[in-house]
Amino acid sequence: MKLYDLVIVGAGPAGMAAATAAAEQGLTVAVLDEQAAPGGQIYRAISAPALRDEGILGPDYYHGRRLLAPFARAAVDYIPSASVWEITREREVRFSAGGQARTLRAGRILLATGAQERPVPFPGWQLPGVMSCGAAQIMLKTSGLTPPAPLVLAGSGPLLLLIALQLHRAGVDIAAVLDTTPRDNYLKAGRHVGGALRGWKVLVKGLGYLARLRASGVACLSQVSQLRAEAGEDGKLARVHFTHQGQPRTLSATSLLVHQGVVPNVQLSRAIGIDHRWDEQQLCWRPVTDSWGETNIPGIFVAGDGAGIGGAAAAEQAGRLASWQMARQLGCLDRQDRDRLATPVRRALAPVLAIRPFLDVLYQPAREFLTPSDDTLVCRCEEVTAGDVRRFARMGCTGPNQTKAFSRVGMGPCQGRMCGLTVAQIIADTRQSTPAEVGYYRIRSPIKPLTLRELANLGDTDQP
Amino acid sequence: MQTDSPFNRLETASAATVTIEIDGQPFTAREGDSVAAALLAAGAIPSRTTPVSASPRAPYCMMGVCFECLVEVDGLANVQGCMVQVSEGMRVRRQNGARALTQGDVHEAV
Amino acid sequence: MSVRNHASRHDTDVAIIGGGLVGMSLAYGLLHQGKTVTVFDEGDQALRASRGNFGLVWVQGKGDTCPDYARLTRLSARLWPGLASELRQDTGIDIELQQNGGLYVCLDQASLQQRADMLARMQQDAGGDYPYEVLTAEQARQKEPALGPTIAGATWSPMDGHLNPLLLFRALHQAFARRGGRLINGQPVEHIRPLPDGFDIRLPGACLSAGKVVLAAGLGNKTLAPPLGLHAPVEPNRGQVLITERLKPFIHYPTGHVRQTGEGTVQLGDSKEDVGLDTGTTAEELGKIAARAIRMYPVLEKVRLIRAWGALRVMTPDGYPIYQQSDRYPGAYVVTCHSGVTLGAAHAGPLVDWLLGKDTEISLEAFSADRFPL
Numbered sequence: 001m002k003l004y005d006l007v008i009v010g011a012g013p014a015g016m017a018a019a020t021a022a023a024e025q026g027l028t029v030a031v032l033d034e035q036a037a038p039g040g041q042i043y044r045a046i047s048a049p050a051l052r053d054e055g056i057l058g059p060d061y062y063h064g065r066r067l068l069a070p071f072a073r074a075a076v077d078y079i080p081s082a083s084v085w086e087i088t089r090e091r092e093v094r095f096s097a098g099g100q101a102r103t104l105r106a107g108r109i110l111l112a113t114g115a116q117e118r119p120v121p122f123p124g125w126q127l128p129g130v131m132s133c134g135a136a137q138i139m140l141k142t143s144g145l146t147p148p149a150p151l152v153l154a155g156s157g158p159l160l161l162l163i164a165l166q167l168h169r170a171g172v173d174i175a176a177v178l179d180t181t182p183r184d185n186y187l188k189a190g191r192h193v194g195g196a197l198r199g200w201k202v203l204v205k206g207l208g209y210l211a212r213l214r215a216s217g218v219a220c221l222s223q224v225s226q227l228r229a230e231a232g233e234d235g236k237l238a239r240v241h242f243t244h245q246g247q248p249r250t251l252s253a254t255s256l257l258v259h260q261g262v263v264p265n266v267q268l269s270r271a272i273g274i275d276h277r278w279d280e281q282q283l284c285w286r287p288v289t290d291s292w293g294e295t296n297i298p299g300i301f302v303a304g305d306g307a308g309i310g311g312a313a314a315a316e317q318a319g320r321l322a323s324w325q326m327a328r329q330l331g332c333l334d335r336q337d338r339d340r341l342a343t344p345v346r347r348a349l350a351p352v353l354a355i356r357p358f359l360d361v362l363y364q365p366a367r368e369f370l371t372p373s374d375d376t377l378v379c380r381c382e383e384v385t386a387g388d389v390r391r392f393a394r395m396g397c398t399g400p401n402q403t404k405a406f407s408r409v410g411m412g413p414c415q416g417r418m419c420g421l422t423v424a425q426i427i428a429d430t431r432q433s434t435p436a437e438v439g440y441y442r443i444r445s446p447i448k449p450l451t452l453r454e455l456a457n458l459g460d461t462d463q464p
Numbered sequence: 465m466q467t468d469s470p471f472n473r474l475e476t477a478s479a480a481t482v483t484i485e486i487d488g489q490p491f492t493a494r495e496g497d498s499v500a501a502a503l504l505a506a507g508a509i510p511s512r513t514t515p516v517s518a519s520p521r522a523p524y525c526m527m528g529v530c531f532e533c534l535v536e537v538d539g540l541a542n543v544q545g546c547m548v549q550v551s552e553g554m555r556v557r558r559q560n561g562a563r564a565l566t567q568g569d570v571h572e573a574v
Numbered sequence: 575m576s577v578r579n580h581a582s583r584h585d586t587d588v589a590i591i592g593g594g595l596v597g598m599s600l601a602y603g604l605l606h607q608g609k610t611v612t613v614f615d616e617g618d619q620a621l622r623a624s625r626g627n628f629g630l631v632w633v634q635g636k637g638d639t640c641p642d643y644a645r646l647t648r649l650s651a652r653l654w655p656g657l658a659s660e661l662r663q664d665t666g667i668d669i670e671l672q673q674n675g676g677l678y679v680c681l682d683q684a685s686l687q688q689r690a691d692m693l694a695r696m697q698q699d700a701g702g703d704y705p706y707e708v709l710t711a712e713q714a715r716q717k718e719p720a721l722g723p724t725i726a727g728a729t730w731s732p733m734d735g736h737l738n739p740l741l742l743f744r745a746l747h748q749a750f751a752r753r754g755g756r757l758i759n760g761q762p763v764e765h766i767r768p769l770p771d772g773f774d775i776r777l778p779g780a781c782l783s784a785g786k787v788v789l790a791a792g793l794g795n796k797t798l799a800p801p802l803g804l805h806a807p808v809e810p811n812r813g814q815v816l817i818t819e820r821l822k823p824f825i826h827y828p829t830g831h832v833r834q835t836g837e838g839t840v841q842l843g844d845s846k847e848d849v850g851l852d853t854g855t856t857a858e859e860l861g862k863i864a865a866r867a868i869r870m871y872p873v874l875e876k877v878r879l880i881r882a883w884g885a886l887r888v889m890t891p892d893g894y895p896i897y898q899q900s901d902r903y904p905g906a907y908v909v910t911c912h913s914g915v916t917l918g919a920a921h922a923g924p925l926v927d928w929l930l931g932k933d934t935e936i937s938l939e940a941f942s943a944d945r946f947p948l
Contacts, residue, residue, distance in 0.1 A: 034528055036549050041527055048496060052475045083528075083547070086857055094857050103857075116529045126532075128510040128522035129469075135526035143494060143501045144476040148469040170474055235510065235520040236469075254469050265529075273854075380524075381531060383516045395751060398760040399618020405625045406744045408837075413531040413542070413819060413880050439618055444855050444883050449542070449819065452842075453875040456865035458857055515820040515838060542819050542878055562820040562838045565720075565873045 004030045004077070005330055006323070007093050007106035009084050009268065012040020013064070013312045014304025015112035016071040018319030023074040025327035030077040030104060032084050032095050038071060039064055040114050041134065042312045047072075050144035056169045057140065060312075067316060085446035087111075087272050089297055094446075094458070101454040108299050108326040111269055111287075112319060115262035115305035118284070118365065119418045120155065121372040124229025125258065126380050129237025133163045133259035146172045147255035152240050154178035154227055155259035157363040161209035163257065168216055175251055177213060178224040178242055180260075182366045189362035199355025202311075206359075225368060229256055260365040264306045267417060270443040272297060278436035281360040282309055283370070284421060285440055292325035293318060301326065309360070314352045317345045371429045372422065379419040381412020389423055393430035399439045400424050413449055416441045470507030484554040493550040500526060500533040500545035508558060511535055511545065515562035535559060586612040586756065588929070589775050589784035591763055591798060594624035595739070595914035596921060597790035598746035602661075603926030605753040612782065613750070614775065616794075617760040621853065623792055624914055626815060626885020628843050629739040629835070630828055631671070631916050634678060634706055634731035638692050641699050642940035643894050647913070649936055650920035651733055657919040658737070664749040669742045670836040676734025677709075677718060677829045679725055679870050686727045693729055706731040720824050722872040728829075736828040738836055739915055758782075766802060768903040788929065789908045792888045793851075803902030805943040806910055810851055810886035814859050815843040816867075817881045818874070825871070832867050832874075840874065842867045846887075853884040887912040890946070897925065897941040908943070 006022050008015045011033035019031045031038075039046040043064030054062060071078075082097040093104045117134045124130065133153065139145040146167060152175050153164050164177045189196075196203055214220055225243045232238030240253045263284035266276060274295040275288040286308040293301040303322040304315030324341050327333040333341075372378065374387030384407050392406040400416075400423045403409055409423055410416035416423075424435045431438070446455075473494070480495040486508050493502040500523040503511045510520030512534055523533035526546045533545035538555050541563035545556075588604050590597045593615030601611045616622075633651050637644030651673065658671040680686035690708045697704035707730045714728040715721045721728075750757070758777065765776040766787055773787045787802070789795045795806035820838035831844045845859045860882055868875045888910055890896055895911035907929060911917055924934045 034547060045496065048477070048479070050476045050479075050494070050496060052477050056474075081547075116527065117525065126519070126521065126524075128520050131523070132525050135524060138526040139471065139501060139504070140474075143497045143505070144474040145471040145501060145505055146474060147471055172472075236522075380521075381516075383514065383519070395747060396615070396757045396759045397618075401618045401625070405622075405740050406747070408740070411817075411881065413534070413878075414529065415881065417529050418531075442619065442853075442883075444881075445857070446855075446860075446879060446882065449878040449880050451540075451876055451878050452816075452818070452864040452868055455857070455861050455879060456868055456875075458861045540876055562822050564822040565824050565877075 001092070001103050001105050003105045003107070004028045005107045006030070006110060006326055007032065007104055008110045008112055009093070010040060010112035010114055010304070010306070011035065011038040011078065012042060012112060012114045012304060012315065013067055014114070014315040014319035015040065015110070016067045016319070017316040018110050018112060018303060018323040019076045020070045020074045021320040021323035022327060023076050025323070025332045027327055027330065027332060030079060032079050032082040032093065034081070034083050036081050038068060038078065038080070041138065043067070044138050045142040050142055051140065056166055058166070061141070083448045084268065085448045085450055087268060087300070089272065091299055096448070096450045096454050099454065101450060101458045103458070107330055108301065110293070110319070110322055110326070111300070111302045111306055112304045113265045113268055113306040114315070115309060116265045116417065118260045118263045119422055120258045120260045120369055121376045121378055121386070121422050122227045122229070122369060123373060123376050124231065124237070126377050127229050127231050127237045128235065129254055130229050130256045130258060133159050133257045136257045137163050137166065140166060140170065146170055147257065149173050149255070150175045150251070150253050151255040151257070152176050152178065152251055152253045153257045154180060154224065154240070154242070156181040156365060157259055157261040158206045158209070158359070159262070160259040161206065161213065164218065165209050165213055168213065168218055174218050175253065176219040176221060178227065179220065179222045180224050180227060180366050180369070181222070181363060183223055185362050185364055189358050192358040192361055195354040195356070196358035199351045202352070202355050202359070225366060227368070260369050261363050262305065262309055263421065264308060266306065267415065267443055267447045269295070269302055269306065270440065271445045271447050272300060274300065274302070276440070278434070279308060281357055283364055293322035294325065310353055310356060314349055317349050320345060370422070370425045378422050378426070379409040379412065381414050381418070382408040384409040386422070386426055389426045390430050393427045397427065398431065399427060400441050403427060404441065410441050415443065415447065468507055469509070471504040473505060482550045482552050484550050484556055486556045487558055495550070497550050498526070498546045499535060499537060499543070499548045499550055499554070499556055502550050503533070503535065503545060503556070512559040513561055518561055536563070584772050584783045584785045586610045586782065587785045589614065589773065589782065589787045591787065591789050592791035592794065593757060593759070594622060594790065594792060595743060595746070595918055596792070596909055596911065597788070598743070598750060599914070599918045599921035600788060600790060600909060600926060600929065601750055601755055602746055603922035604929070605750065605755055607926060607930060609930070610754070612756045612758060612784065614761070614763050615757060615759045616762070621793055621851065621886050623885055623888055623912070624739070624743055626853070626883055627739050627915055628813070628815060628841060629736050629833065629915055630676070630830070631673060631735040631737055632676060632830070633733035634676065634729060635689065635692060635696070636916070638696055640892070640894050640940065642937060644696060644700065646920055646936055647916055648733065649924065650917045651735070653919035653923050654735070657922055661745040661749055664752060665745045667741055667745040667748065669745055670738040671735065672737070673735030675730060675732040675827055676736070677714065677728045677730050677827050679714065679721065679728045679829050679831070681724070681726055681866070681869055683726045686729070689729050705733065718826055720871050720873055722869055724869055734828065736833050737915065742915065742918065763798070766798070768802065768906065772905065786905045786907070786929065789906070790910070792910065793886060795908055795910050799908050802906040803900040804898060804906060804908045805946065805948060806896055806908050807943070807946050808888050808890055808910055811889040812845070812847040812849050812852065812884045812886055813843055814845045814855050814863060814882060814884050815841060816860060816863055816879050817841055818877045819880050821877065824873070829870070832870055839880070840877065851886065853886060855882045855884050892945070895941050896943045897928065897938045898943050
């Protein structure tokens, strides 16, 4: 079992920046990443972007090269295509790569596992032809592939507009962009306009996406509700139904891309037993950390979107802050030097984070995506509907672990990643409680499926 | 193989091509494609049916979260297609329902 | 809270503390006998052995040092088809009960011999009426072709079976609700006060009176019992359980360590760990369970693990149940065991007769906690 000063899980902006900063301070560092190449989701395939035309994705994506270059040079053991399935409180990290399970030991651990897209349950979201906006963007970055027409995009949040713009730049014909942001959100978000003004650059960028789409003649419909996907005879997506300005409408579609923002990927932090709190504005759980990213479990840190959505620029800085604190704890950096490094970074972070409350409230999903209609599939793996969850909540289930036992919701291979937030919202709604009170699934290792052979051989493969 | 409505490939940076098999049919993918991306590029959709109700599914998140892209790769079932890159000669099979333990593992049919 | 049963002075005839398989089986039986029942259950994060168990209705080898337990187990196994069909009538839920026999696979000759000796003894104690066979490896593979080449053999009993414990749990709850049972969920029982003719159950902000009270709270019984003049020296014993992806059916019979469920997943387990109240998992133990399962069924090696959990068995010092009425406060009972599935049909039937002071088919004296030092 190899011992490192620091093991980082994830090679996105937080992980790459943290690894580089920690190696600069003399720590021995290993980075484990699920993907085959560094970048995380935001900078997917940044070491070998698929698209010849860099104008399609735009400069924010290629900014990733500025993180990649020093990361590639740093004295770091980078282990790609490695899925971490267990971390113990004693800071043992177990992962599978190449069909073998192995263990590393770590003085400090940084979880830089980033975000996942918020599940977008609505009737028909499981049909072939429906994909997340993030998925479409990953296809552009890694393979230069675009979804077949007719194409409709639906949802809420900056990524919806960004991917629409990117696909438009790529020459893809977009039938419509359906914005489901509820009108009330604009009023609610107004309360946070002070922060929005401090972070005006981000705001202007978002408004710019929409203006450019409209100017290009893409149909952008706002205040869309009652979204529903319908299959054709072949079982694949054929039509998208929705209501716009009180009128029911239908569009033919081969592809539907959906998005309702992103939420922290907390599977690993939960399995370790880190404390989490419910974030009322982001409507998700986030691990509780101090200002350096350290959790209630000594020596285990979280940085980046996995600690609460802040975006790529903030993630990169949070990764560095965590590394400097870990370097200080391990005696590689004294307090003065740590603070000298950290102060300008914290100053730069302030406006980036100041806009979050505004964005978070503005892009809160409409109720129909938080507590979907009874006929909506909530758990795609075990095929459990919102109606099933409501029935068991009414029968007395007070939380998601009880509805799980009664209905199998959350028991499939995704281990609740695609239904956990929805189930808790439905139970809270049915019992007139809150997701904070209702709680979340009890997540246990291994958090990724692995073969019984890998598990059984762990003892052998751990020999040095 | 179904080849209707495949994803379209834009002009890409030069990269090697990789020939894989999808349900026994050859398909030319681009190096760096995930297996799930190759299935979408080939129009091999739906890429599986579920073990619960046999309903058709296709890759959804492309980032390892949703487990919709489960597929058989080189004889190993239920691989997350979006997490594995194509390689020369790779044999990919779409899955229908629960995986069977065949491949001569259990001789007696059940 | 309103008085539900006008024929009684109490809010409820029987209060059951604990809404797990033990409590709900008793509650179901009591409702059948026309009693009003209130079940008090904990919140979402309770320890809940009922959510984590293995689902066996298992007879062979159980009670090898306690003939009364062996008898109770066999009685319950015989009563199971009746309970399963009642539940199906009440709720439409098929709990996937199968009692076509079970195998206990041994990996070495010594343990096979030990088991053969034990079963011979039990057959003798039962006056010969205790069907089982000792199978060579080849005979075992004839019965179950997926068994591997390196097993030593197996013991077989036609008495064994399994069911889907989560469907059972759901069916019991649905039947309970349909038959008018009352569930009070997510609120801790603060105090149980004996009255001259019953008990007051106190919750935060509420109080409910009951003619009888049954402690069926698993590990919670340990602290609930003494104020009622009862004794429940139970300790947690962790078992880790693994669930694989769904597979087409290939295992015909459950074993003590591996079974294939109605959904097609394969469940592996049977670790025994003394780790307090920790319901987590450990890679070491999961690895051992996986390695043993692969030796038994080599085809499992490429199968993926989807979920794993630790569940806490409710163990008495000798492993046998406690069924006892309080001498000091008659009407207060403790019911605790670690075989809530196997014994479920006994709990819904004979145990309910016992709670109601009727004659029972079987003696429960052996299960008094007086056998343990205070």
